[in-house]
Amino acid sequence: MSKVFRELLRKVGSGRHTGKDLSRQEAELATKMILEQEATPAQIGAFMIAHRIKRPTGVELAGMLDAYDHLGGRVEAVDSKRTVLVLGSPYDGRSRTAPISPIASLILASAGCPTLLHGGDRMPTKDGLPLIDIWQALGVNWQQLSLAQVRQVLSETNLGFVYLPRHFPLAQGIVPFREQVGKRPPFATLELIWAPYLGKALTVSGFVHPPTETNIREAFALRGVTEFATIKGLEGSVDLPRDRTAILGIHRGGAFERLTLSARDYNLHGKDVEIAEALEISQTIASTLKGEPSEYMQSAIWNGGFYLWLYGISADLQSGLDRAKEILTTGIAERKLKDVKEAIAVFTTC
Template sequence: MMNAFIPYVQAVGRGEKLKRDLTREEARDAMHLILDRTATPAQIGAFLVTQRVKGETSDEIVGFVEAARTFCHRIQPRVARLLDLGVPYDGKARTPQLAPAIALMVAAAGQPVVLHGAPDIPTKQGVTPADVIQALGISVDQPPDTVARQIETLGIGYLHAPRFAPAWHALTPIRQQFGLRTALNTVEKLLNPALASCSVAGFFHRNYLLRMRPAVRQLFPQGWLAQGIEGSIECRAGRTTRLYPADETAAPLIVEAAALGFPEPDNSEVPADPTLHAEITRHILSNQAIPARDTALLTAGVLLHLSGHADSLTVGIEQARDALASGKAFRLLRYWEEWTQAARAAG
C-alpha cells in the first residue's frame, strides 16, 4: 500500500511542467501527516526542499499553520488585546536580538505581549529571544499553563516550542540536515500559541512578505507584517521601515525614524553571544543612550500603536519612553526573573 504522503511529494516535486501547488486542504493534510510522523524523514526532507524550490503559496501556508496549531498546546491568558510577536525562530546572526527588550517596554507600558520560539533553528541558528531571556536569568522552559498565569500577572511571557509544540520541535534535526530556509520558517511565526488577537510578524524579503499577506489575513485578521532587521520586527533608528496590514487593500504604515525623533542611524552589530545580547538588553532597559536603545524604543512605540494601545505613533513612542525613563521596564525584567524562579521552586 502506498504511503499516504507520497502523492504530496509527487505533487510539488514532479518537475517544472508537472509540479503544482497544493490546495489549502491538501496542505493541511500534508502537514498533519508530517507531524504525526506518517511521513518518513526522507519524505519530509524531500517535500520541504521541493516546496522551497517551487515556492509556497499563501493557501499552502494557511493549511500548514492550521494543521500545526492542532499539534500545539495553546493557551488563552485572561488579558485584553494580547499581542503576539512572530519573530524568526532562527534568531539574529549579526545584529542585536532586541525582541526581549522591546517586549518588556511594551508590557511595562500596559500592553500584554507574548514571545515564542525554539532553539537551534536553521538557517541562521542565531541568537534567539530565548537565548537572551535565559542569559538574563529567566527560565524559558516553562509549562504553557504556567506561562499563561505569568502573562496574566506580569503582562509578558515566552512560550518555548519544545514545551508547547513538541511534535513541531521534533522536526528540528531533519531541518538541520539540509540547512535551508523552508516553509516551516514562516509557519512557526504564525502558530499563535497564546491565541492572541493581534500579531506582528517579521519578514526579510518584501516580495515574499507581500505574497504572504493573504495568508496572514486569514490566520490573523488583525495581523501586521514587518520588513525589519534580519527579517525580524525592529524598526531601525535612522531608517525607514514599512509595515503592512494583513488587509491587502490597506496601505502600509511607513515609519520614518528621523521624523519621529530618531535621526541617528543604528548600525549596531554584535557577535552571536547571548551574554553580549543580554548585556545590550540591560543597557537599553536602564535607558543608556546607545543606538540599539533608539531602535528598541522606536519599535516598542510602533507596536503600542499597532496593538491599539496608543492612538498614534507619537503617543506610542511617548508611552515606551516613559516605560524606560520611569524604570518600569527595568523593574519588570526583575519581576519576570523572580516570578520564573518562584514558579520553578514551586515545582
C-alpha cells in the first residue's frame, strides 16, 4: 500500500464537510501514481469513485494534464509555425449518433489544416463506437504506427491519430479499473482536453455539462493555453448538431467568446444521423466522399465548414460551408483519404 497515495485519497474522499481539493502538484502526483500503478488497485478504484463524487476542479485537471504530458505519448511538432487542430472527443465513443469528425477531418486536411485526433478502442462504461473502428473500416490503420510515423503521416497528409493502447500504454493500463468502478472517472474529462502534440495547437474539446466547460477553461488558463474552443456537441463530442442550436465558446487573443449556431440559418437543419456499425458508417462516408447527397452529407458540410472558419481558412462561416461542399462534391476529400492510406501503407507493408 502507498501511504503517500493514501493521504491524497483521504483528501478527496472525506466527504462534503471535511474533504479538500487537491493542489495542482498533488493532482499531478496522484495521476502519476495511478498511471504507474504505484497505488494499489483498491486505492485506484477508491480514488476514481471519490474524485467523481467530489467532482474535479480546474486546478486538479491542470495537474492531471501535467502528468499526462509527462508520461503520455505525444507527436513531435511537424512545423513550429503551423497550428495543428486537435479534436478531443469522449474516448468511450458513441451510442446514439453517427460520428462526423472522421469526414470533417478529411475536409480540413484537404484544405491545408493539419488535424490530429486521438482515442482508443471501446471504452467503459459506455462502450460506444470509437473513432478508431470507423478509420479501420475505411481502410486506414492507425493502430500499428509509431508516434514518429504518425508525425510523418501528419506532415505529409495533414492528418494524424494518436492511438491510446500503442502510444500511451500507461493510460490504457487503467481501463480495467474504469470497467470495475462502473462510472466515468475524471480521466474521461481529461481526455477531452489533452492535446497529444508538442507543437502549436488549437485544442477543441467537447462537453455535455456547463460546469465541465468552466473547469476546462480554468485548467487551460492555469496551463497557459490561449487557443482553444469548447463545443456542446453530439454526445459530448466536437461534432456540431443539426437538429438543435450548437453552443460553443472560442478563446483567442486573451478573450473568450460565447457563440450559438443554428444549422437552420444556413439551410442545413435536419435530423442528426443515427448510430450504426462501423462498416455501415464507413460506407456512408465513402458515398459522401463521392458527392452523393444525404443527411450525412449535410452534417459533413455543417461541421467541415465550421472548422474551416474556426481554423481561419475561410473568412466567414458561409464561405466555409461553401468550401466544405466543394471539397466533398469534387472528389478532393476522397483523394485525401487515398493519400492517407498510401502514406500509412509505406510503414505497414514493410
